[in-house]
Amino acid sequence: MTDDTDATDGRHTRRRFLALGGAAGVAGLAGCSAERTGDGSDGSGGSDGDGEGTAGDGGDGDAGDGAGSEGGDDGESETPTLTVATYGAFIDAPSVSPGEWLKEEFESRVDAELEWATPDNEVNHYVERAASGASIDADLYVGLTTEDLVRVDEELDDDLFAAAGDVDGAGAVRDGLRFDPFERAVPFDTGYVSLVYDGTETEAPATFEGLLAEEHRGDLIAQNPGGSSTGRAFLLHTISRFGDGGVAADGDEEAVEGGDGDPDYDYLDFWADLQDNDVRVLGSWDDAYTSWSEGEAPIVVSYSTDQVFADMEGADLQEHQIRFLNDQAYATPEGMAVFADADEPDLAREFMSFMLEPDVQGQIAQRNVAFPATDTAELPADYADLAQEPADPVTFTYDQLQGSLDGWITAWERQYAGN
Amino acid sequence: MSDGPRLRDGSDAPDHRRDRPARLRELLERRALTGLAAATVAILVVVFYYPVGTVLVESVVVDGAATLGVFAxxxxxxxxxxxxxxxxxxxxxxxxxxxxxxxxxxxxxxxxTAYQAVLSTLASVALGLPAAYLLARFEFPGRRTLRSLTIVPFVLPSIMVAVGYVATFGRNGTLNALLGAVGLGPVELMFTLEAIVIAHAFYNAPLVARVTTAAWESVDAGAVETARSLGAGPVRAFLHVVAPQVYPAVLMGAALTFVFTFGTFPIVLALGGFELATVEVFVYRLARDLNYAEAAALAVVELAISLSVLGAYLRYEARHTVTSRGVRPLPRRPVLPSAPTARELLSRLGLGVYAVVAALVFLAPIASMVLASVTGGDGGLTLEHYRFLAERQRTGAAFQVRPWPAVRNSLVFAAASALVALPMGVVVAVITTREYRGRKLVDAVAMAPFAVSGILVGLGLLRGLVFGVEVAGWRIAVAGSAAIVAAHAVAGYPFVVRTVAPGLESLDRSLVESARALGASRARVLRDVELPLVWPGVVAGAAFAVAISMGEFTATVVLATGADAYTMPIAIERFIGRRLGPATAMGVVLLVVTGVSFVVIERLGGEYDGI
Known part of the structure; x- marks a missing residue:
């Protein structure tokens, strides 16, 4: 008898289960939004099934935000909203990140509300938006690299970013860091990609050639230049050191000469030797740093600020030594630029000036664990004890990277992974 | 309960005296299957075929002109x-x-890529079959819980697996410590093809084990007894009665493993290195550098190879359906034999060896991950990473990712997407088990969500859904929770198809025909006759759909445009910093939430002969 009841109940549940499924399917279709594409009034259609998608105050830039900021032009005295796009770690790293402090400080100094947007594809997200004809939904991007700009300019015919124009304080930016020849991106900080090594296990070599020594066989972990920015910086550093052997030159362009002065030995030769000496090229910085931390190899390609973090968590600094090969490190300046179709271009430029103020520069450097972009930054006197800068920073300019970067990486991939 | 009598009224009443609601209901019922099929197609087109199409088309349309040059x-x-x-x-x-x-x-x-996928498939089958043997043929305390927990590896993000693997198989890892303790030299497993193959087995052997266990449990004890009584020895009875019913499941597990490992991506570079780069690594790089034509061409090649393998399996499945009702499953044996014979002891010895290997491959990496979550920067034990989670939950800014909303969203999306994936999967299973030309093609195409490069699916969703489509001066966009649920359902429904279709195929056609002859609509037959008979497969498919949703990253991160729709895998990715502690702590939360969910689901579902 009881069995019978159970069976009926079970079947009943099944039916409800399936019916619920159908209902959920309909709800799934209901998450659409519609927006007039012309300049006319904004219309917005149905909201999400359960409202969660639009409840956030983050970069939820679908229909609602555009309407809100345009409303400001109609004379409503609302606080203007500045939407700042950036990469995730800038606002939400587990250790420290400048996002929260910057938002509070900016809002206390300027009558505006700051919203962060952190799409997973970072600046590619906005390239895609522009290419698809969708609205940009952000006012400026924070965290542009030289390679980003090269890629954006190659992909899009129209400008994604506007010229910086008059930004107070931009004059204080150090000369070596200005990477945009068209003066759209204004640098706000920089990092240096160097070697980090465990001093209790080995003494890292002073030169690139030293990495090829038998005693350093299997000692180095680097990252995939096609997928990781530290990996890319290290590859570019080897090109700067050994030259590109004319790999990317298509006729009119000249080969990059290496700092080693040997025209017959280029970066691909160096990498062939490095591969013979058992270098490990892993996917991301996380992969590499995890393996290095677990003692798989004593040297890793990372940032020259490593000791700042090590100190923060009370680790033995002897295990976190920095080495600048040939007294050099590859500089990776980060810039900010206003989107060409920003809703709040003036406010965006005000934010850029804010980012360059001496106290803010100091805070960004400390909270992003990097180096300020200006000469006038206010930093604690002992900051340089742990955050080390190379005697001789190297970096490729926009013009050098343009037309070459892809060829350099492809040639490296084909040599390194050919099987 | 309540609709039971009403249904009876409906079917028993003389047909010309029905009231309007009853007629409407009947109409709805007759159209139900068609309606569900249309809804399934609509969802697939909106959140899969159209978005993916916008990317794949770039391989043949360059600068507005059609070309096959990129492919060539x-x-x-x-x-x-x-x-x-x-x-x-x-x-x-x-x-x-x-x-x-x-x-x-x-x-x-x-x-x-194909070579390492074949090796990974062999390793997954080799590690999965003994587990199926153990789970299907033996009784021991905790068997059902263990079976529920076999789904857990499925949902772990690759960075977590990488952390666990380095800590287990690394130079200073658990394996070398164990080997050192018994006086054996250290082995260098990291950064080798072997490391990748073992990690792939970690993900996929449980899949093979689950599908094989289900098939094994549905072997009718009567058939085996008949063979034995006719003089067949145990080996012969196994080879001729049990094996033929288990093969298709093993092959299904193998085919799916091949497809999953053929499209493998982050784990290869984390544990192997760039020498061992697979196709997907290049799809990622090319897409990142906005070289979509070549990225799409490579993805199409990938898709073609994966679909061929799935297609070959589907042809096999169609030809080797064993019509059988698991009326009485084979009795399980105790793990500790009551009367030790040489045979009994040998099989226990084999299981013992397997248990050691399984502990090393499956348990040790998970244990290492848990250990990493309670290890501080100085190497001592600490709860600081969990305190970080609590702290972030309490004081995190609104735009930051917090743990509890991630857990809640994951659970809600998993439940909702399973509810969408189930009808989709069942309908496709019904459609592909009918007799008509080209049905295997439909079946293979329906499996496409398994075989398309995840990176390009993400890109397609961005273009097709988040940015929207312009129609008559309106831009229609889909994002947020609803889109995430739909995308998860699309990613998970092929599992439902694969677990339901074989059952439907093996059902006696006369059952359906007599029910139709008695006036039942097609939907009614499906609901009241067919589905109850293949119910274990339905539940099994739902379990996989839930697991897929819990572990999904690529589509979720694209569609979670606001800060409020993130899930546990996204929280893990956000918490990865220079220290892995916070991310591993969140990983353990994912592990526990998933594990508990599955134990609860399978307890509530009761003992069934499912996967």
Whole structure:
């Protein structure tokens, strides 16, 4: 008898289960939004099934935000909203990140509300938006690299970013860091990609050639230049050191000469030797740093600020030594630029000036664990004890990277992974 | 309960005296299947075929002109196709065959990817079958919980697996500590093909085990007893009665494993290194550098190879359906034999060896991960990473990712997407088990969500859904929770198809025909006759759909445009910093939430002969 009841109940549940499924399917279709594409009034259609998608105050830039900021032009005295796009770690790293402090400080100094947007594809997200004809939904991007700009300019015919124009304080930016020849991106900080090594296990070599020594066989972990920015910086550093052997030159362009002065030995030769000496090229910085931390190899390609973090968590600094090969490190300046179709271009430029103020520069450097972009930054006197800068920073300019970067990486991939 | 009597009224009443609601209901019922099929197609088109199409089309349309040049270049490139590229370039097949047999042949990236996928499949089957034997044939305390927990590896993000693997198989890992304790030299497993193959087995052996266990449990004890009574020895009875019913499931597990490992991506570079780069690594790089034409061409090649393998399996499945009702499952044996015979002892010894290997491959990495979550920067034990989670939950800014909303969203999306995936999967299973020409093609195409490059699916969703489509001056966009649920359902429904279709195929057609002859609508037959008979498969598919949703990253991160729709895998990714502690702590939360969910689901579902 009881069995019978159970069976009926079970079947009943099944039916409800399936019916619920159908209902959920309909709800799934209901998450659409519609927006007039012309300049006319904004219309917005149905909201999400359960409202969660639009409840956030983050970069939820679908229909609602555009309407809100345009409303400001109609004379409503609302606080203007500045939407700042950036990469995730800038606002939400587990250790420290400048996002929260910057938002509070900016809002206390300027009558505006700051919203962060952190799409997973970072600046590619906005390239895609522009290419698809969708609205940009952000006012400026924070965290542009030289390679980003090269890629954006190659992909899009129209400008994604506007010229910086008059930004107070931009004059204080150090000369070596200005990477945009068209003066759209204004640098706000920089990092240096160097070697980090465990001093209790080995003494890292002073030169690139030293990495090829038998005693350093299997000692180095680097990252995939096609997928990781530290990996890319290290590859570019080897090109700067050994030259590109004319790999990317298509006729009119000249080969990059290496700092080693040997025209017959280029970066691909160096990498062939490095591969013979058992270098490990892993996917991301996380992969590499995890393996290095677990003692798989004593040297890793990372940032020259490593000791700042090590100190923060009370680790033995002897295990976190920095080495600048040939007294050099590859500089990776980060810039900010206003989107060409920003809703709040003036406010965006005000934010850029804010980012360059001496106290803010100091805070960004400390909270992003990097180096300020200006000469006038206010930093604690002992900051340089742990955050080390190379005697001789190297970096490729926009013009050098343009037309070459892809060829350099492809040639490296084909040599390194050919099987 | 309540609709039971009403249904009876409906079918028993003389048909010309029905009231309007009853007629409406009947109409709805007759149209139900068609309606569900239409809804399924609509969801697939909106959140899969159209978005993915916007990306794949770039391989044949360059600068607005149709071309096959990109494909030709990829196919003729020895970097991708090794010696086979010469075949595509027009060289004589015999010359190419000779080159392929020579010792210094080049496989190319595609060839290597297939090679490691084959090895990974073999390893997954080798590690999965003993587990199926143990779970299907033996009784021991905690068997059902163990079976529920076999789904857990499925949902772990690759960075977590990488952390666990380095800590287990690394130079200073658990394995070498164990070997050192018994006086054996250290083994260097990291950064080798073996490391990747073992990690792939970690993900996929449980899949093989689950599908095989289900098939094994549905072998009718009567058939085995008949064979034995006719004089067949235990080995012969196994080979002729049990094995034929288990093969298709093993092959299904193998085919799915091949497809999943053929499209593998982050784990290869985390544990192997760039020498072992697979096709997907290049799809990622090319897409990141906005070289969509070549990225899409490579993805189409990937898709073609994966679908061919699935197609081959589906042909096999169609030909080898064993019509059987698991009326009485084989009795389980106790793990500790009551009367030890040589045979009994041998099988226990085998299981013992397997238990050691399984502990090393499955448990040790998970244990290492848990250990990493309670290890501080100085190497001592600490709860600081969990305190970080609590702290972030309490004081995190609104735009930051917090743990509890991630857990809640994951659970809600998993439940909702399973509810969407179930009807989708069942309808597709019904459609593909009907007799008509080309149904296997439909079946293979329906499996496409398994086989398309995840990176390009993400890109397609961004273009097709988040940015929207312009129709008559309106831009229609879909994002947020609803879109995430739909995308998860699309990613999970092929599992429902694969677990339900074999059952439907093996059902006696006369059951359906008599029910139809008695006036039941097609939907009614499905609901009241067919589904109850294949219910274990339905539940099994739902379990996989839930697991897929819990672990999904690529589509979720694209569609969670606001800060409020993130899930546990996204929280883990956000918490990865220089220290892995916070991310591993969140990983353990994912582990526990998933584990508990599955134990609860399968307890509530009761004992069934499912996967």
């Amino acid at each position: 270049a990829v196919l003729r490139d020895p970097f991708y196709f090794g010696e086979l590229a010469r075949l595509f370039a027009g060289e004589h097949p015999i010359a190419v065959a000779r080159a392929l047999l020579s010792p210094d042949r080049r496989l190319g990236i595609v060839g290597f």
